[in-house]
Amino acid sequence: MDLKQLNAFIAIADLQSFSAAAKTTGLSQPSLSRLLKQLETNIGVVLIDRYHRPLQLTEAGLFFYDKVSALLIELDTVTSMTQRLSAPSIALNIGFVPSVLYGLLPEIIATLKRHSSNQNSDIEVNLKDISSYQQIEALKTGEIDIGFGRFAHQDPWIQQILLRxxxxxxxxxxxxxxxxxxxxxxxxxxxxxxxxxxxxxxxxxxxxxxxxxxxxxxxxxxxxxxxxxxxxxxxxxxxxxxxxxxxxxxxxxxxxxxxxxxxxxxxxxxxxxxxxxxxxxxxxxxxxxxxxSPIYLHTLKDFIHPKIPDLLSAIYKVYEQRGITYRPQQFI
Known part of the structure; x- marks a missing residue:
């Protein structure tokens, strides 16, 4: 089996139609049908019941779909991270929940920029309003480099520290x-x-x-x-x-x-x-x-933007100035 076969199967399963999948993938219906047939032949299992409209996954197809979907998502994440490692972004893209913006985040960003200016290394910061759980996917896709959230997460790709x-x-x-x-x-x-x-x-x-x-x-x-x-x-x-x-x-x-x-x-x-x-x-x-209400900071485990340590330093400097109790932590 190959990626073309797997992606064809996922598209057909998601849309429950060869014609709809053809429009989405840009492939012809015969090509999609051929890729699906090749995949089923390779593993020796019928994955889609073609005699129902809309198309239905067989019991084996449901199992295969769940497992393959997760694998393809993981592959996309690995590909995105590899690309970012080879050419890291100069800008620091920060996700935040609205309640954090009303708190100390503006002061933290100002402190970060002031520190960078003093070090003769100006920093570009982009802020994105995004929920705690949406930030996890945004970190994996590279939409953001780090996120301020209100909820703890358990994800093998993500590391998280509690700020306060x-x-x-x-x-x-x-x-x-x-x-x-x-x-x-x-x-x-x-x-x-x-x-x-x-x-x-x-x-x-x-x-x-x-x-x-x-x-x-x-x-x-x-x-x-x-x-x-x-x-x-x-x-x-x-x-x-x-x-x-x-x-x-x-x-x-x-x-x-x-x-x-x-x-x-x-x-x-x-x-x-x-x-x-x-x-x-x-x-x-x-x-x-x-x-x-806890405030968490989370980023990827295997790729830490080079400006994140400076961001943490700015956070703790603001906490000290405000007399806020905290326990210093670092991403590893």
């Missing part, structure tokens, strides 16, 4: 009865509508089973009390055996804060966001010290 934990604060409408209470408890917030904004959930395998009461969601459906609580904000409440009475799910953090400003509920945000919409929103401290 950032305390959550509660965001309340200015007219809320608790808006001027300086020390907030999660139990006192449970009767409010909690606005959820995370698009990525925690891995269920890392979460203990919840024993909290059922939650009424926006569509008034009950969430089973025996399901793992993987939504990040709900998980914070669940750690204390609390479940908010009502929740609303929105597309992103800015929308969540907009709803808080409009008096439609409350939410929890990292402390670095407490300068947003301060005319309409009151941000108050939570007494729970472990209600935090």
């Amino acid at each position: 934990h950032e305390r959550y604060v509660v965001a309340l409408p200015k007219a809320h009865p608790l808006a001027h209470v300086r020390e907030q408890r999660l139990i006192d917030l449970a009767n409010n509508r909690l606005i959820l904004y995370h698009q990525t959930h925690l891995p269920a395998s890392t979460i203990h089973m919840s024993t909290t009461h059922p939650t009424i969601t926006e569509n008034n459906s009950l969430k089973s009390k025996h399901e793992p609580v993987t939504e990040p904000l709900l998980h914070l409440f669940a750690q204390y055996g609390i479940s908010p009475f009502m929740t609303t799910k929105v597309s992103d953090l800015q929308v969540a804060l907009g709803l808080v400003a409009a008096g439609e509920g409350i939410t929890l945000v990292p402390a670095s966001l407490q300068t947003v919409r301060t005319e309409q929103i009151s941000y108050q401290r939570l007494i729970h010290e472990n209600v935090t």
Whole structure:
């Protein structure tokens, strides 16, 4: 078998049609059919049932598809990394989640550029707004060189270090009865509508089973009390055996804060966001010290951009200037 045969098989399996696969690959239908037949002959197995429309994978084809897809993705990653090793980018491409941008990231980038200028080696920095989990694929493809995220990852291609934990604060409408209470408890917030904004959930395998009461969601459906609580904000409440009475799910953090400003509920945000919409929103401290949002930095294991050590140095310099406790780490 060869790559042409494998790529033809993947295209046909994905699109469930020879004609659609032909348009995508730029090959003729007879060529695709011939490549698929050669592959099936080589391994002695029928992979696609041609008598169904749309085309269907056989049981053996399903198994082969799952394994080959992973291998081809890995091959693409290796190829991309090899190309980057031979001709590394001069620019440092940084991925970030929006909540990090509201924190110290602008100051860190300014410190990095100032250091490079002092060393007579100006640096070009490109910033890309991208979710924590999308950053993993972006690192593999070379779209970014390093990423600031909020979630831990387990990926054989990626190495990750924890920069620090950032305390959550509660965001309340200015007219809320608790808006001027300086020390907030999660139990006192449970009767409010909690606005959820995370698009990525925690891995269920890392979460203990919840024993909290059922939650009424926006569509008034009950969430089973025996399901793992993987939504990040709900998980914070669940750690204390609390479940908010009502929740609303929105597309992103800015929308969540907009709803808080409009008096439609409350939410929890990292402390670095407490300068947003301060005319309409009151941000108050939570007494729970472990209600935090981690900040991770991740990059590839086998290719570290030459400017990443300078970026780490800039991060730790800003932390020292701000009096932030941290444990110095390095990528290996």
